[in-house]
Amino acid sequence: MSLKSLTYTSLARLDLDADDLENIHRSARDSNVIEGITGLLIFNGTHFLQIVEGAPHAIDDLVERLRRDPRHSAIEIREEREIEERCFPDWSMELVRVSGSYLEAKETISDRLPEAIAQPVRERLIRMTEAISGTVSL
Numbered sequence: 859m860s861l862k863s864l865t866y867t868s869l870a871r872l873d874l875d876a877d878d879l880e881n882i883h884r885s886a887r888d889s890n891v892i893e894g895i896t897g898l899l900i901f902n903g904t905h906f907l908q909i910v911e912g913a914p915h916a917i918d919d920l921v922e923r924l925r926r927d928p929r930h931s932a933i934e935i936r937e938e939r940e941i942e943e944r945c946f947p948d949w950s951m952e953l954v955r956v957s958g959s960y961l962e963a964k965e966t967i968s969d970r971l972p973e974a975i976a977q978p979v980r981e982r983l984i985r986m987t988e989a990i991s992g993t994v995s996l
């Protein structure tokens with residue numbers, strides 16, 4: 859079966875609170891189980907960085923819904939590619955809350971990424987997490 863991975867960043871609605879985040883996470887997980895989508899959602903208080911992986915049509919449908927969702931804006935697709943296998947097979951959507959400070963954010967995400975993840979993917983994710991939380995450009 860063909861699989862696609864898509865990574866985007868977005869800007870959270872300014873008044874998004876902990877309950878909103880919890881709602882996003884819970885409903886994302888529930889619906890991703892049904893849709894066969896797995897991935898990782900990183901939130902640093904102002905920005906989201908999300909990787910979603912699954913059947914191409916499921917990912918395309920999700921991106922349409924994400925674009926209509928007023929809880930975030932300025933969605934920018936950072937990477938979209940066909941993959942052989944999933945990087946996050948056990949995560950229907952893992953939420954990782956990181957600091958707005960890039961050094962702390964880097965440490966948190968490094969600790970939380972699965973051991974089995976390929977080195978280039980790990981490095982890219984750490985770099986992008988640093989970027990949403992600080993000084994490095996994407």
Ligand SMILES: Cc1cc2nc3c(=O)[nH]c(=O)nc-3n(C[C@H](O)[C@H](O)[C@H](O)COP(=O)(O)O)c2cc1C
Nearest residue numbers: 882885886889890906908920923924927929930951
């Ligand atoms: C940052 C963020 C991440 C989200 N991640 C997912 C996700 O992984 N899966 C999902 O089904 N919905 C996710 N959502 C919710 C969708 O944008 C959308 O609200 C939901 O799929 C229901 O869409 P509908 O009301 O158009 O049916 C996310 C929303 C936000 C703001």
